[in-house]
Amino acid sequence: MLLEVDRVNEPVDVLVAKLRRYTEWFELLAPKVDKDKAHMTRGAAVHAFRLWSRIYPATGQEGYVPVAFVFTGKTAAQRASRIRGHGHS
Template structure:
């Protein structure tokens, strides 16, 4: 792919591995090859010094790498395909705050209609993780536009999902409860 001009080395990691990114040509080709419903990340521009030589980027993000690795490991374990995953999907709350899921998996073929994943490199305090879960719960309980509030309050069991916003966005799970939210802890720390 490098010889075809589709990818380039962004930087060398401490492990000695290279971090590869798409070139402009590769970005255009990926858009043509991927289904329309797959969101492709923004193009990372090649930065050059004053003499026009490429400069190694310092934009490498350990969290983004952990998110990508999580998707790769789960795909390798049989949960969906590379096209089952999307990153940074926003869930807007009434207060104006948007809770972003690190990973959203849609893999009905793997028995998981949808799952939201939060990837933590053991850098966030427990209170922050609890707050995220609270915000997801708040979002799951939002009524869908034009839903009858009185009927929603009287409904019990899985039928209540018919009135919720999330059930218009994510496929039915076939059970009571919300779309599963999973926390994935990565990294090598004492915690």
């Protein structure tokens, strides 16, 4: 999951809200799973009950999908430079 952080215009509470939504979504149980069994399961085994693990291909790592934070530059020139540096136009 890619999470963009605008250091200029985005207050920290917006970032916190994004992370909270990420956590809530990735903790959703898949349809038709035994909810009691899922809630009693601990550690890596709970991965099998999660909705996201049935939508996205296996990563070989249990838990949450990795998050990549992308911090945008403080000025338009910095942002443009970063975009050009990554082969985008």
